[in-house]
Ligand SMILES: Nc1ncnc2c1ncn2[C@@H]1O[C@H](COP(=O)(O)OP(=O)(O)OP(=O)(O)O)[C@@H](O)[C@H]1O
């Protein structure tokens with residue numbers, strides 16, 4: 030079995046993967062950038078924690094409530110902001126994320142304020158986290174390969190043409206915004222039941238940026254790319270522990286490099302496929318044959 | 322013949338610049354009506370207003386006896402579809418996926434399958450390229466795809482913005498013939514064109530636009546026989 034360190038790594042990777050998958054559906058498939066998804070994680074985490082501790086709900090139900098609450102708030106926020114053009118939408122999300130953080134700092138009675146909320150039972154084991162991540166991937170995959178996902182791809186490519194062909198652009202964008210918030214809330218609820226003690230500062234602007242950076246690194250519009258991106262962003266720092274303080278610096282450099290060298294990301298607009306990999310290996314084999 | 326579309330006294334502007342002033346027109350069920358005019362006459366603007374991509378500042382539009390829906394997707398739902406200027410196909414989706422976007426509001430699987438077949442019968446080229454990306458098609462094929470995608474919504478009225486743009490004369494004739502076929506299948510057509518002679522050859526009635534207003538209207542024959550008119554406003 031896994032030791033505590035390995036268990037922790039698996040949980041952190043899986044939890045982040047869920048949040049990144051949500052981001053990937055939103056940003057990769059509609060080009061909306063949300064710098065507020067840590068806020069939805071926070072809402073999910075606190076809702077799940079309170080459900081679990083105060084209301085004594087069973088763990089799966091508590092996490093579900095967290096995800097649902099995040100989705101509900103996203104629905105309300107989206108109704109106001111989803112029509113905004115790119116940059117303005119981004120700023121509204123950024124503001125929202127900060128509002129959530131400050132709000133949870135002030136509502137001491139409910140959330141424990143800046144000191145955090147503790148006494149959450151430990152429920153998110155590596156197995157639970159892994160199961161959730163696989164489930165999240167399967168749901169997201171089906172979502173983007175559904176009629177809805179097709180509509181999102183059309184919007185990404187040409188919003189005006191999409192609308193002219195009968196796609197309700199505002200509704201589709203709102204759907205994907207809510208989808209990403211539900212995923213963030215889901216991740217937050219799981220995270221709370223792993224850490225057992227959460228503070229508002231865990232879900233700050235840095236966390237939102239990390240989610241976006243991971244999505245961009247992995248490649249916009251590619252779910253398998255998101256998996257790859259999450260592995261890189263979450264695991265590399267584990268190998269370079271001593272440099273942890275420079276983490277954000279490395280992210281920044283990595284993103285600049287990606288944008289310069291591979292604007293589509295590590296795996297942009299394509300999915301990893303077994304047959305593709307086999308073909309690639311064969312081609313390598315042939316290349317060797319010709320050289321030799 | 323019953324009236325399908327009724328546009329009365331509409332105006333529209335880009336910022337402060339008026340692009341349409343007091344435009345009125347009607348289209349009867351089953352007709353092919355052309356709107357002709359030189360560059361900048363306001364033809365595309367008119368279609369943008371009809372598809373609700375652009376807001377009108379004055380006037381009223383009625384479709385099939387009711388006020389026209391306010392949102393682009395709702396306009397499509399009510400049976401009116403636009404094949405926009407410059408095709409606007411989805412280059413990163415395959416031909417078939419493009420067609421499926423065209424019928425994204427429909428739930429009748431059998432009807433969709435039937436219409437897909439019909440579209441391939443009209444445009445055999447699209448069948449050959451069914452699984453190819455839209456961006457890899459030639460200009461003419463892209464135009465065919467744009468029309469086919471519009472047909473997939475099974476519209477009562479199809480509006481086309483310069484389908485002849487940048488295409489060889491022989492392809493233009495082919496496409497216009499197909500439009501005629503589509504029309505005899507029961508779809509009413511509003512055609513916007515600069516290519517006057519070709520458009521006149523398939524139209525029932527014609528509106529002539531100049532700097533944002535309609536300056537002449539009448540049956541297509543009258544225009545066909547009046548070279549001076551065509552030369553003065555259109556050329557070609
Ligand atoms: N996006 C825009 N912003 C500002 N002005 C515009 C815009 N689009 C068109 N116009 C102006 O509105 C007027 C009508 O343009 P419109 O595109 O409707 O002409 P058109 O008849 O379709 O011409 P063409 O045959 O060249 O396509 C023109 O004077 C044009 O300069």
Ligand SMILES: [Mg+2]
Nearest residue numbers: 364365366406
């Ligand atoms: Mg035009």
